[in-house]
Amino acid sequence: xxxxxxxxxxIASHLHPLDLLHIARTNKYLRSVxxxxxxxxxxxxxxxxxxxxxxxxxxxxxxxxxxxxFEPHCSVCGxxxxxxxxxxxxxxxxxxxxxxxxTGHDFFKExxxxxxxxxxKExxxxxxxxxxxxxxxxxEIGRSVSITSECIHRAIQLEDPLEHELDDxxxxxxxxxxxxxxxxxxxxxxxxxxxxxxxCAHTIRLHEQxxxxxxxxxxxxxxxxxxxxxxxxxxxxxxxxxxxDMDYVQADFPDSTEWRALIEQPKVxxxxxxxxxxxxxxxxxxxxxxRRAQVAFEKRRWMRIQQIGAFYEFFVVDMxxxxxxxxxxxxxxxxxPSLLELAERNNAQGDVGLSEFLGVLANACAETxxxxxxxxxxAVERLAEGGRDWHYDVEHEPRAAxxxxxxxxxxxxxxxxxxxxxxxxxxxxxxxxxxxxALTFEEIHAHWxxxxxxxxxxxxxxxxxNKRSGDAGLRSGSLENDGSYGGGGMILDAVGLPxxxxxxxxxxxxxxxxxxxxxxxxxxPPPGALNWAxxxxxxxxxxxxxxxxxxxxxxxxxxxxxxxxxxxxxESCVKLLPPGVDTSAAAARVTVDDKxxxxxxxERLASRPTPQAVPxxxxxxxxxKNSYRNRSYGLRKMALPDTPEGIxxxxxxxxxxxxxxxxxxxxxxxx
Numbered sequence: 100x101x102x103x104x105x106x107x108x109x110i111a112s113h114l115h116p117l118d119l120l121h122i123a124r125t126n127k128y129l130r131s132v133x134x135x136x137x138x139x140x141x142x143x144x145x146x147x148x149x150x151x152x153x154x155x156x157x158x159x160x161x162x163x164x165x166x167x168x169f170e171p172h173c174s175v176c177g178x179x180x181x182x183x184x185x186x187x188x189x190x191x192x193x194x195x196x197x198x199x200x201x202t203g204h205d206f207f208k209e210x211x212x213x214x215x216x217x218x219x220k221e222x223x224x225x226x227x228x229x230x231x232x233x234x235x236x237x238x239e240i241g242r243s244v245s246i247t248s249e250c251i252h253r254a255i256q257l258e259d260p261l262e263h264e265l266d267d268x269x270x271x272x273x274x275x276x277x278x279x280x281x282x283x284x285x286x287x288x289x290x291x292x293x294x295x296x297x298x299c300a301h302t303i304r305l306h307e308q309x310x311x312x313x314x315x316x317x318x319x320x321x322x323x324x325x326x327x328x329x330x331x332x333x334x335x336x337x338x339x340x341x342x343x344d345m346d347y348v349q350a351d352f353p354d355s356t357e358w359r360a361l362i363e364q365p366k367v368x369x370x371x372x373x374x375x376x377x378x379x380x381x382x383x384x385x386x387x388x389x390r391r392a393q394v395a396f397e398k399r400r401w402m403r404i405q406q407i408g409a410f411y412e413f414f415v416v417d418m419x420x421x422x423x424x425x426x427x428x429x430x431x432x433x434x435x436p437s438l439l440e441l442a443e444r445n446n447a448q449g450d451v452g453l454s455e456f457l458g459v460l461a462n463a464c465a466e467t468x469x470x471x472x473x474x475x476x477x478a479v480e481r482l483a484e485g486g487r488d489w490h491y492d493v494e495h496e497p498r499a500a501x502x503x504x505x506x507x508x509x510x511x512x513x514x515x516x517x518x519x520x521x522x523x524x525x526x527x528x529x530x531x532x533x534x535x536x537a538l539t540f541e542e543i544h545a546h547w548x549x550x551x552x553x554x555x556x557x558x559x560x561x562x563x564x565n566k567r568s569g570d571a572g573l574r575s576g577s578l579e580n581d582g583s584y585g586g587g588g589m590i591l592d593a594v595g596l597p598x599x600x601x602x603x604x605x606x607x608x609x610x611x612x613x614x615x616x617x618x619x620x621x622x623x624p625p626p627g628a629l630n631w632a633x634x635x636x637x638x639x640x641x642x643x644x645x646x647x648x649x650x651x652x653x654x655x656x657x658x659x660x661x662x663x664x665x666x667x668x669x670e671s672c673v674k675l676l677p678p679g680v681d682t683s684a685a686a687a688r689v690t691v692d693d694k695x696x697x698x699x700x701x702e703r704l705a706s707r708p709t710p711q712a713v714p715x716x717x718x719x720x721x722x723x724k725n726s727y728r729n730r731s732y733g734l735r736k737m738a739l740p741d742t743p744e745g746i747x748x749x750x751x752x753x754x755x756x757x758x759x760x761x762x763x764x765x766x767x768x769x770x
Contacts, residue, residue, distance in 0.1 A: 104132075112144035116165035119145055123162070134162060151318060153311040156304075159188070168312070175199065185309035186237040186257070187270045199272070203233050203265040206274055228278075234260035235298060236277045237305045239268040246317040254310040260299040327365035337368040342380070353387035399447035404433035407442060408552070410456040424545035427470050429552040435470060437462040475514035477557040478540050481580045482523060483509055505584035519601040521591060524582030524632045527551075536581050537636035539602060543578065586642075587635055593666050594675035605631035608675070612682030618663050618672045618752060619689040621744035626685045638664055638673070645753070647736055648719060651727035660722050663752030689748040696758060700743040703763045712765040714739040714746075718754040720764060731768040739763065 111119060111133070119142065123133040132138060142161035146152060155164040166172075173180040173192040180192040191199065201209075207229055240254045256262050296303070339362075352358065361379060366372070408429035415426050432438055437459040441451065483506050509517055517523060518540045525543040526536040527550070538546060547556060557578040588598050594614065596605075608614035612626040616638060623629070623637060641664045652660060664672050676682055691697045704714065719737040720728045727733035739746050747758050 107132075108138070108141055111141045113148065114145055115169075116142070116145045116149065116161075117169040120162065120165055120170055151315050153308065153315055156308050184237075184239055184270070185312045186240060186254075186305045187273065188237075188305070189270060199270055200239060200268045201271055201274075202268050203229065203263075203274070206269065206271065207265075210278070229265070231298075232274060232277045233263040233265070233267070233269070234295070235302050236263070236269050236274045237302050237309075238263050240309060240313070241268070246313055246320060251310070251313055251317065254306065254313050258303060258306040258310060260295070260302055330365040330367065331363050334364050334366055334368050335362050338362050338376075338380070341373065341377075342384075347384060351384055351387060353383055353390075355383070358383050358387075396447055400442045403442040403447055403451050404438070405429070406451040407433060407438055407456060410451075410453060411438070414460065424541050424548070425471055425474075426467060426548060427474075427556065428548040428554070430554060431470060431474075431556050432463070434555075435463050435466045437466055472514070474544065474556050475518060475540070478523075478525070478543075478578070479509060479514045479517045481525065481557065481578055482517065482582070484580055501585045508584075519603065521587040521598065521600065521602060521605060521631065521635075522582035522584045523602065524580075524587075524635060526579045526581035528577055528579055537632040538581070539630075539632055542632075547578070582632075582635065583639065586639060590635065590638065590666055590673050593671050593673050596675065602631055609634050612685035613676040613678070615674055615676075615682075615685035616664070616672050617674050617684065617687075619687060619748055621688045621690070621742065621748055622740065623688065626682070638666065644736065648723065651723045651733065659718070659754050659756075661753060661755060689744050689751065691743045691747055696747075697743055699760055700746060700758060700763075703760055704741075704743075706765075708765050709767060711767045713768055714741075715764045715766045716749065716753075717762045717764050718750070718756070734766045735768055 111122070114122075119133060123130045133141065139161060142165065143155075146155060146161060146165065152168075155161050167183065167185070167188055167190060170190070171179055171181060172190065173195050174189040175195040176192060178192045178194075180190045180195075182192075182196060183190040189199075238257060240250065240257060257267075358380075361376065361383070368376075411429065411432050415423055418426065426432075427435070433442060441455060441459050444455075485502055485505075505522070512520075523540055525538050525540065527533040527538070527543060527546060528535075533546075533550065535546060544556070547554075591598055591600065596614075605614065609629050609631055610627055614631075614634070615626060616623070616634060618641070620637065620641075624633070642662070645662045645664065648660065649662075666673050674684070676684075691700070707714075713734070715734055715737045716739050720734075723733060723737065728737070739749060746763070750756050750758055750762060
């Protein structure tokens with residue numbers, strides 16, 4: 100080095116301590132110069148140049164102090180480390196922290212088990228020895244990356260050695276040294292408090308120094324944040340001034356993370372920086388203009404689609420019912436190529452006239468065939484997602500295998516063929532929306548067209564644009580599979596019908612009274628008002644309710660619970676009558692012919708104690724687990740029908756008994 104030493108030292112004394120550390124590692128010569136005892140004044144001057152920094156502790160040299168404060172390297176392995184413990188005087192990476200920092204509880208527990216020395220094992224269970232070891236050992240302050248007021252408060256608390264606890268973390272080498280070290284006994288006449296302060300003096304000093312460093316760090320971070328904020332305001336003002344000169348206004352600015360990252364930086368805006376920054380800002384501004392133009396266009400287009408929708412509904416209302424059910428709703432009609440082109444015509448400016456609509460109506464009608472094909476494909480996709488699994492009585496049944504069989508069959512059938520199968524049953528359900536079940540494809544499509552006019556077919560999302568609170572026509576909905584490949588197949592197998600029997604044929608069998616459920620449910624409509632989907636839904640709901648109750652069953656020899664909807668064997672509730680026989684059995688329902696019994700039920704129902712009370716079956720509650728029968732969810736499942744016939748039917752079907760006055764319990768359900 101050709102530079103005179105006094106000049107070098109003068110320059111070095113004005114450098115930051117971290118810069119001195121870097122120079123000292125440049126080569127052996129500079130290391131020997133800067134780390135020599137005679138160069139201590141350089142380090143002191145460098146540390147004094149850091150505003151507000153606490154002075155270097157007497158028991159620590161300046162290079163080590165500088166490394167602890169400023170160098171982001173692990174004290175153990177040398178890798179990058181951000182976590183530093185100023186009281187322990189170590190900086191640790193994640194791996195070394197996990198290996199070397201342990202709670203007092205874990206340290207003494209492992210020592211009592213693993214230590215080979217019996218003497219040390221005995222010491223490890225000595226409570227007084229533990230407290231003394233923790234008191235004379237600095238512990239983790241537990242600060243996060245940014246220093247908070249809670250962190251400072253905790254650091255001040257830990258200046259008292261008696262605040263060191265088993266739950267605090269310690270540097271294992273230090274704690275072990277304290278544990279195996281010797282402590283002087285109190286001198287004769289020496290007060291215990293004085294003895295404790297003398298023994299713990301070093302630890303107290305370490306924690307006081309750590310608190311001082313944390314206060315300095317917090318003040319530095321706060322000052323830096325204020326400076327950055329001031330710089331960012333000047334930076335932003337300078338950019339906005341230049342953009343104003345370029346004829347951009349506040350309304351042109353995008354509200355995006357990328358934009359804010361560019362205009363809110365704690366830097367000084369120089370000409371060179373502006374030259375590099377300007378193209379990026381202009382690109383974002385142009386993107387925002389295009390986005391806003393597109394949003395405005397889409398809003399105008401949607402307004403025109405609504406106008407087209409009014410003409411469209413006027414046209415559809417005169418169509419035959421069968422054809423009308425398969426026409427798209429307003430939203431989907433607006434996506435037909437002809438009607439969409441009309442909505443976007445003239446950049447979606449102005450109103451749509453009736454003559455314009457009539458001019459594209461013929462093309463739009465032809466395009467509905469393409470829409471209907473896609474609508475059927477979407478419906479088939481819902482079937483592949485699985486449906487009701489009420490026919491499983493145990494958890495380990497092969498659900499996956501059944502779904503694979505269903506998907507394999509769907510792949511061999513066209514959408515039209517699939518929608519005629521027994522499992523093509525749908526529901527429309529949504530949060531604060533519909534809850535309608537057991538519909539065929541034609542029925543669910545007609546429902547969707549009228550109830551969800553502004554939601555794309557099959558979409559689980561909220562209505563598109565122009566949401567109006569309280570408008571029943573804009574309720575949310577979700578197209579779901581409400582059938583069952585396995586369960587429906589078991590019903591057909593039970594009555595000897597082929598599984599490829601079309602739904603239309605099943606509807607005829609149900610409505611003629613030949614295919615029916617013999618359970619006698621008084622709430623079940625007469626055969627003429629039923630169809631296959633409703634019959635299937637009835638059986639599925641009863642099976643699901645029974646399975647829920649059965650899963651909460653507690654054995655009791657005095658009680659009985661049985662399923663009234665068995666679909667296999669001689670007790671099957673599903674019946675298929677041959678052609679030409681009397682079908683009056685299909686219309687048979689449970690009735691209460693005994694007037695005395697009817698009067699007793701009505702009196703019991705009239706004795707409702709509060710408006711919130713509901714009638715609950717005593718037998719169901721008796722056989723259920725406490726955790727089920729004492730909660731509103733379970734009680735709601737055990738609620739009785741609200742008619743005398745329904746109550747008698749339930750007791751006969753599930754419990755094989757006649758009604759008694761004590762069978763109705765009043766329970767209050769809470770939300």
